[in-house]
Amino acid sequence: MSRKRKIRIVVAKPGLDSHDRGAKVIARAFRDAGMEVIYTGLWQTPEQIAETALQEDADVVALSILSGAHMTLFPKITELLKKKGLNEILVLGGGVIPEEDIPALKKVGIAEVFGPDTHTGKIIEFIKENTRKK
Amino acid sequence: MFDQKRLGEIQKKEKHWKEETLPGWIQNHPERRSDFHTSSNIHIKRLYTPEDIKTVDYVNDLGFPGEYPFTRGLHATMYRGRLWTMRQFSGYGTAQQTNKRFKYLLKEGETGLSIAFDYPTILGLDSDHPMSLGEVGKCGVAVSSLQDMEVLFNGIPLDKVTTSMTINGPATMLLAMYVAIGDMQRVPRKKLGGTTQNDMLKEFHAQKLCIFPPEPSVKLVTDIVEYCTKHLPRWNPISISGYHIREAGSNAVQELAFTLADGIAYVESAIERGLKVDEFAPRLSFFFAAHNNFLEEIAKFRAARRLWAEIMKERFKAKNPRSLWMRMHIQTSGCTLTATQPINNVIRVAFQSLAAVLGGTQSLHTNSFDEALALPSEDAVRVALRTQQIIAHESGVTDTIDPFAGSYCIETLTDEMEERAIKYIDKIDSLGGVISGIEKGFFQKEIADSAYKYQKNVENKERTLVGINEYTVKKDWVPIKLLRIKHQAEKEQIDALQKLKKKRNDKKVKQVLSRLHKAAEHDENLMPTIVQAVKSYATLGEICDVLRNVFGEYKEQITI
Amino acid sequence: MNHNGQLVEGVLKGDRRSIARTITLIENNPSEARKVISKLYSHTGKAQIIGITGPTGSGKSTLIERLVKELRRKGKSVGIIAVDPSSPFTGGAFLGDRIRMQKHSIDGKVFIRSMATRNSSGGLARATRDAVRVLDASGKEVAIVETVGAGQSEVDIRKIAHTVVVVLAPGLGDDIQAIKAGIMEIGDIFVVNKADRENADASVIDIETTINMSWEKKKWRPPVIKTTAAKGEGTTELLNHISLHMKYLENEGFDKQRRQDVETELAEAIKQKTTDSIIGELKRTGELEELIGKILAKKTDPYSAADTLLKERLKGFKTRT
Known part of the structure; x- marks a missing residue:
């Protein structure tokens, strides 16, 4: 009996802000789209997030941050993922992230940034599209 | 409010309207939806008539402004006398930068200060703590010690302004610093005016910026209540906050009910401490959100005031009329702001603040239109403040008291909000109170469910959001330059903190911290010792660490 | 070296990425995973396996976090498998047990993995057992399996763990009553967590009474322990x-239990293997379709068809039917 492959996704909040409404809504949407959502909760350090992605063998890491610390924390996370050999993992960013920061974030390995008004369906579609390629 | 005969005539007329006039119109102009309802799922009728408010008793349910049950307002003259306090929440970067922003706002006509602290400060961490990396000064001002507070209030006399501090977990320490600054400026403690948010319960069910577990957290809240009752008569020790509950995703009824339930819990805790209800209740204040549904929001504020007065009178037998007052601060709802077509937010904020004013608020913060993108820029803050000034001086709504009273619709909604909130409060009582409800995950689940439902409603277009699921544009346009917090601020702050640690008297710091440790173990009121600690330049992180050792640390409870 | 070989080598070295990927293989591709497990098998049997089960809200994850803390203080390496249910409608799952243990996630001697039930109790039992084997082979001295005590999964944990700890909490009310029936016979140790709550003592008495009724005077009488995990x-x-309990097992019938477990697993494996190969062949040859047609046409019935088939194929086995 071979079981169906599931998308495993780590939803994490790096940094110190506690605005987890978005992270929770998106986690629920991912679950309702048939994914396995590993929720890590608030105040995750880059090391904790990368290590979680490794141990859970995640396909996707979805980061939500609203405090403005994304330019410090996101690059740290992608760097650690690479260091752990997780080169294929799809890393997404969300939260309050100004347009002008997005190119720099993409350069360090954030696949896409989804702002506050994004339809959850759009994110799910993006994940399905980009994990299929692997 | 109407005599039977007249009501009979109205009923007859309404029946005629429904049978003769309406059907043709509906056939030619079908209604936009089969059902209209508010955020709290309150059904909105096509038309409200005297029939709907026939049970409203003017004297008992509405009364007169400044009199029980305060539905029409707390003050007898309301805005004809004094306008609400225009209080813009602000703070970013270093204490020096925020001091500059404060002075700018005071110059532009703001009437009270409101401090936003950064996340490390809010969580009781010093700026040089590893977890603070990248967060220092980002979402508010960094305050790690009395030294920062000195810079923050440089040139601002504490007897001339009132200050609201959005601080909860470390509220004791920040209030202690404020007291210390007052002492330095030789302002008598009885003259210090302002508010500490100091509402830990809503942190546990909504915002989750907690340092200690629920019980010691409520102990610290109560320490402040007791301390203020005895030493700071002009200070509002708690701002019981629905705002964060709403922002976390609740609907209007949940916001109202959970906030009042928290209020009940604080009153009970202070009474248990041995305080008399009329000693401290007059200084309790509240904080709500003004969301998009104009009618529901006005009703919410009116219902809140009436219900609190009833609770204080009936449940707690308060005698002082001031104990029955629900003084409220309102902030327009941050989560309604859109990142796309941000200039539309100016209009949203205007309607939301109009609802706050029509609801009879004592104090108002208007959000800036660029806040879904970054911390507000100076230009955007000015527009936000001007919005309040336009309502105050141009719209005319401030010239008479509670102008929407008597509206068939508003009075019906006010009753409905109150009834539904009472049901929730009964439910919370049956769960064993707020802390027990938190432990059972009741609030967290209610809020998460509402948040998810809201999102789904937007996505399936049951709820129209302009610029989001309708009337979208391809190319967006942001008319201003966003505020960027330079990384430099973090470095400067850490440098200053480390210099302080070198030059202060470490022996004295150690002594006072060990005294604090003992006091915490012995369940004393910690405020006096914390005042001594901050005056010795013990840092916020050091003080919190002592308490973490005694009280333990908060663990997030997950309910999705 | 092929991919599986790399995984085996990695797991044996304790490489965390190899452990993670092997568990994924177990979840997604059992037949491929079997090859890896068979290579790891001789390296297993060293870890102490603790099962922790109980209803939602009893505070299992917090308790595990505390246990891990103590085990780490004693220098033991720990692996944790936390099982949560998949939604029967969407197949998605929300795996939130880690959140309590995140502090330990960056400790190189701790490995935490969340698994969803994926709506297959038999499959889950196998997957969980194999995942524990991976942790065992990787050198973890203690393996902890956390399951939600409802439905099928609690029975499975009995077969996997040396010691099953059932966690309950006062004030969960009717849940306990409902769950009791299924949960009481599997516990080697009972915990009343959140013991600082009212009614904790009443819960203890309640559980003691139930144990006294069902306990068959075996040598091990399950103790009931009060904990307040949040405060340690x-x-x-x-x-x-x-x-x-481990010592008791070593002295009394540890071997017997182990033999029994192996027998059960072997039987399951044989069942799986025979079913797979026979059904596979019937499909390939088209016989299956043919038989279905016959049954539909009422020329035969499923039981007689199976008899006829097995008689042919299982020659040499004395089957009683």
Whole structure:
């Protein structure tokens, strides 16, 4: 009996802000789209997030941050993922992230940034599209 | 409010309207939806008539402004006398930068200060703590010690302004610093005016910026209540906050009910401490959100005031009329702001603040239109403040008291909000109170469910959001330059903190911290010792660490 | 070296990425995973396996976090498998047990993995057992399996763990009553967590009474322990009882239990293998379709068809039908 492959996704909040409404809504949407959502909760350090992605063998890491610390924390996370050999993992960013920061974030390995008004369906579609390629 | 005969005539007329006039119109102009309802799922009728408010008793349910049950307002003259306090929440970067922003706002006509602290400060961490990396000064001002507070209030006399501090977990320490600054400026403690948010319960069910577990957290809240009752008569020790509950995703009824339930819990805790209800209740204040549904929001504020007065009178037998007052601060709802077509937010904020004013608020913060993108820029803050000034001086709504009273619709909604909130409060009582409800995950689940439902409603277009699921544009346009917090601020702050640690008297710091440790173990009121600690330049992180050792640390409870 | 070979080598070296990927293989591709497990098998059997089960809200994850803390203080390496249910409608799952243990996630001697039930109790049992084997082979001295005590999964944990700890909490009310029936016979140790709540003592008495009724005067009488995991109270005592139970197993019938477990697993494996190969062949040859047609046409019935088939294929086995 071979079981169906599931998308495993780590939803994490790096940094110190506690605005987890978005992270929770998106986690629920991912679950309702048939994914396995590993929720890590608030105040995750880059090391904790990368290590979680490794141990859970995640396909996707979805980061939500609203405090403005994304330019410090996101690059740290992608760097650690690479260091752990997780080169294929799809890393997404969300939260309050100004347009002008997005190119720099993409350069360090954030696949896409989804702002506050994004339809959850759009994110799910993006994940399905980009994990299929692997 | 109407005599039977007249009501009979109205009923007859309404029946005629429904049978003769309406059907043709509906056939030619079908209604936009089969059902209209508010955020709290309150059904909105096509038309409200005297029939709907026939049970409203003017004297008992509405009364007169400044009199029980305060539905029409707390003050007898309301805005004809004094306008609400225009209080813009602000703070970013270093204490020096925020001091500059404060002075700018005071110059532009703001009437009270409101401090936003950064996340490390809010969580009781010093700026040089590893977890603070990248967060220092980002979402508010960094305050790690009395030294920062000195810079923050440089040139601002504490007897001339009132200050609201959005601080909860470390509220004791920040209030202690404020007291210390007052002492330095030789302002008598009885003259210090302002508010500490100091509402830990809503942190546990909504915002989750907690340092200690629920019980010691409520102990610290109560320490402040007791301390203020005895030493700071002009200070509002708690701002019981629905705002964060709403922002976390609740609907209007949940916001109202959970906030009042928290209020009940604080009153009970202070009474248990041995305080008399009329000693401290007059200084309790509240904080709500003004969301998009104009009618529901006005009703919410009116219902809140009436219900609190009833609770204080009936449940707690308060005698002082001031104990029955629900003084409220309102902030327009941050989560309604859109990142796309941000200039539309100016209009949203205007309607939301109009609802706050029509609801009879004592104090108002208007959000800036660029806040879904970054911390507000100076230009955007000015527009936000001007919005309040336009309502105050141009719209005319401030010239008479509670102008929407008597509206068939508003009075019906006010009753409905109150009834539904009472049901929730009964439910919370049956769960064993707020802390027990938190432990059972009741609030967290209610809020998460509402948040998810809201999102789904937007996505399936049951709820129209302009610029989001309708009337979208391809190319967006942001008319201003966003505020960027330079990384430099973090470095400067850490440098200053480390210099302080070198030059202060470490022996004295150690002594006072060990005294604090003992006091915490012995369940004393910690405020006096914390005042001594901050005056010795013990840092916020050091003080919190002592308490973490005694009280333990908060663990997030997950309910999705 | 092929991919599976790399995984085996990695797991044996304790490489965390290899452990993670092998568990994924177990979840997604059992037949491929079997090859890896068979290579790891001889390296297993060293870890002490603790099962922790109980209803939602009893505070299992917090308790595990405390146990891990103590085990780490004693220098033991720990692996954790946390099982949560998949939604029967969407197949998605929300795996939130880690959140309590995140502090330990960056400790190189701790490995935490969340698994969803994926709506297949038989498959889950196998997957969980194999995942524990991976942790065992990787050198973890203690493996903890956390399951939600409802439905099928609690029975499975009995077969996997040396010691099963059932966690309950006062004030969960009717849940306990409902769950009791299924949960009481699997516990080697009972924990009343959140013991600082009212009614904790009543819960203890309640459980003691139930144990007294069902306990068949075996040598091990399940102890009932009070803990307040959030404050770290009672966890040392719990760990002591877990050790006592291990000692008891070593002295009394550990072998017997192990033989029984192996027998069950072997039987399951044979069942799986025979079913797979026979059904596979019938499909390939088209016989299956043919038989279905016959049954539909009422020329035969499923039982007689199976008899006829097996008689042919299982020559040499004395089957009683």
